[in-house]
Amino acid sequence: MIVWITGANGFIGRHLVHELAGAGHAVHGIGHGALDATEARRLGLRSWINGEIDAANLDALAAAHGLPTHLVHLAGGSSVGISIERPFEDFSRTVASTARLLEWLRESARDCAVIAASSAAVYGADHFGPIAESAIATPVSPYGQHKFMMEQLCRSYAQSFGIRCTIVRLFSVYGPNLRKQLLWDICSRLQAKEQALTLGGTGNEIRDWTDVRDVARLLVGVAEPAPQETFRVINGGSGHGTSVADIAAGLVRQWGSSTVVRHSGVSRPGDPVSLLADDAMLRQIGFDWCIPARPGPCRLRGLVQGAGFVTPRPLRFAFSHISRRLWAGGYNYQRNLFAALARFLPGEFIPVVFAGNRAEENELSELAAVPAVEVVRSEAFDGQPGLAAALALGLDRAAAAAFHSARVDVVVEAARFFGWRLPVPTVAWIPDLQHRSLPQLFPTTARWRREIGFRVQIASGRTIMLSSESALRDFRACYPRAGNRVSVVRFATQPPEAFLNTDPSEVIAMHNLPANYFYLPNQFYRHKNHQLVVDALAILKRRGADVVVCASGSTEDRRELGYYDLVNSEIKRRGLEANFRHLGVIPLPHVYALLRASTALLNPSRFEGWSTTVEEAKSFGVPMILSDIDVHREQTAGAARYFGVDDPVTLADHLMQAAQAAHGPIIRNVVPHQDDNVSAFAASFAATIQQTKSSSLGPLG
Structure with a gap:
């Protein structure tokens, strides 16, 4: 997937970037906040635009990286209090930005699937017990009103223009790197050893808390709506409620503190008594919350004291x-x-x-x-x-x-x-x-x-x-x-710069290769399918074509001892010694030198998890002739010649056509923008390692 995230630099956004990059997706972000290229790569972003969500910035992102297949809209207001203090600002951030985004999608990317984060605040203050998605929305704060307007805009563009939209109404999200809201406030004040805490409300308020890492998984999980659906609303809550009083008391016990907790009995305008999700729809689509819904005091204390994605040492x-x-x-x-x-x-x-x-x-x-x-x-x-x-x-x-x-x-x-x-x-x-x-x-x-x-x-x-x-x-x-x-x-x-200092012409001369040759740097395992190349060379010899395939790599296959000897005997029997030349295991600088100067990379493999030789050829822009297996198509996106794994005739045709079009060796260098591919690889692996370490901390409790 090519995923754009608005608000990618925010609390939920950063966790979502980790989740998507860890799954190998191309992730680009737009929103507010200065991120240099190094920090963006560390998060898992391939690019970041610090600016408004408007046509100019969206056009720039599309021109540089192509249109998105999916867009997660997280940008918007994030506080009931601010929406009351500065309602027009909240309207602009939530409603106006969504309108600009949807209009751009209508004109430029109608096939993009949209996942928009809304809020349980749209339900209002008059609900007790689990709230289903079908409940009438009666928001009481500007924040809730604006979120509902955003939903209505999405519904309108889905119904009128076919833009697929999924609304996820989030409940009370907490987790690593959150630096505001009730839970953080209580923990911070306990950390500061305050002797008395006065909290608003009665303490009986019920909230449905969900960990941000699970929320990120949910947003990814709903990215593909059913084909017949253009608009749907899903509760992003667990269905498990916990009172504010219980959470506060548990945190005091965890700290071993004598702090006294009091509740003022006065609620903020717009704060409901109960916000608890009916999670039937989530269960229906098969989503499970991995981290227990009740935020345990032990983990909350850890979050305050520094646990999370960011570690104090490498x-x-x-x-x-x-x-x-x-x-x-x-x-x-x-x-x-x-x-x-x-x-x-x-x-x-x-x-x-x-x-x-x-x-x-x-x-x-x-x-x-x-x-x-x-x-x-x-x-x-x-x-x-x-x-x-x-x-x-x-x-x-x-x-x-x-x-x-x-x-x-x-x-x-x-x-x-x-x-x-x-x-x-x-x-x-x-x-x-x-x-x-x-x-x-x-x-x-x-x-x-x-x-x-x-x-x-x-x-x-x-x-x-x-x-x-x-x-x-x-x-x-x-x-x-x-x-x-x-x-x-x-x-x-x-490839390391030092590996590129070897002169390809010297390596070609060392091994007595012609100016035009095809390079096959695969170990001699049976699934690497060298025999098909021998068959294709035999066909070409009968046609009178003089084509040379240069192979390198180990001859040792512990699963099938003698396989190399079998292939080699076929080469000799058919008189192809001059056409199929095996160099054995050669130094890596020589591998890169031969690849850079080859007419094309050849990989006839019957099976690959992800071909290293294909990636190396892509890094230099070397033409490729590949077996027609799924992973080769995935790696090259159609930018190669393909042949069936049991089709020596088509392979022979490709080799002849490429050989006839070749005019001497071309020494290639690393292609532009290869840094982007390698940095995305590093970010994806980093996100996987960091998420594994983070999730190992266990359930919150």
Whole structure:
């Protein structure tokens, strides 16, 4: 999704940006508040316009980044008190801004789905018990009146112009980084050790409190209305009420304070006695509140004293070393991730790489050269000696001890499981579900090892990190009952400057390659489908076409020993040694040099979670010839040549056409705006890690 958020710099807006960016969506913001590029990226925003919601700013955002698929409208008045003191200002912020927004959508982006945040204040003051969406709106404050006018504008544009609008009437939202309203006021005064608190009202007022992180999930969850609906209203409340007196008394107990709480008996104008949601519609659409509705005093105290998304020191996360020899894509993922975080979110994260004593020193040295990266060696990471204990007893004690010693805040499990009792918040990175899509390529033991590993991670409540929307669809299909938080973090790469100092012409000459060649930098796994390339080259040879494919990568596949020899024997049998040239494992600077000068990148893979080689080709603007699988379409958005995974004829046609159009090597450099892709990758991963740490603090209570 391409999501625009009005008011993205506000309390709810910032949490919503984290939620959306953590799921891999492109998020852009508009509203008031100065945000420099670094701060915007840290939040997860790809762009930010500090200004009014008007046609000029909306046009500028569309010109720079394209039209939105979804728009979450959070901008507007936020205080009953201010609406009474300055009603016209509140009207302008809520009603006039909405009118300008809807008119722009009518003229420029009618297909965009709108989610508008309203307020339970529209119901007025005369309700007792749960309030259904069908209740008559009788707002008593300018704030409530203006929110209802905003709703009516949305209804009008939905009915008259077909703009799909979902109204979410929020109740009492609280959570990390809220610096106003009743709960914050009570906590702050207790923190200041006030001996007496006098609160307005009687104390019997009932409120439906919801945590802002759940509210962000809700706003994302209602983003797709049913096709037949152009307008709907949904209560954004839990259906659980708590009195102000109970909350205040619980907070006093938590502080261990002797503070006396009194209630004046005088309510502010416009304050209702009870605001409690009827949550039937939320239950009908299947939304569950993850954080208990009653805001427990222990957590509220923590929020006042600094808990939340912002940590006082860099967040330290653990990643097990991935051997480049065994999985080059995984190793490159780590290196690029660490470099992206260091560049775009400096000082916020410390990646701690845990490696066995037998790990290759040159690989670890390359990772350690990235700013802020720490490397820890331990025999606990030589293979998986603690796996049996993790499965049987719930904890890999040696690994847990290593994490504790290194002061790790969050663990990322990559092809590892450290146990459901691991006392550290954990993200399970599942790059793909290839064993479910192509089970015939896995020995039975290996297939079940992967399946059991994923299932225990899901059952352990891990945050699941996936690499593509394609992988997300596979995950939902394979594990339909999984209730885990799931984030889609799309990998993007920007090669280190030092890797680009190698002269491609020298590398081409070193390997005796022609001026025009196709580059296939895939390891020799069966699903990488090298055999199809051999078949296509044989077709081209019969046509009299002299086409060269240069391949590089490891020949080792532990699942199928001898696969490389099988492909190589086919190359020799068909007399294609001059056309298919395998260079083996070559240094990364040479990989980039060959990619930059190639006629096109070739990837015939039958399955990918998110192709590293495609991302690397995109970073240089290299043409691509790719197998026609979902994830390749997702990565390239149609900007490539495609062929079926069992169609050597179409592949041969593409190779011939591209070869005929080529006129000598073109040395390409990093494309403009690649920084945007890499910073979005860093922000998406950061949001996933931060949300995992934040949610691990447990229920509020």
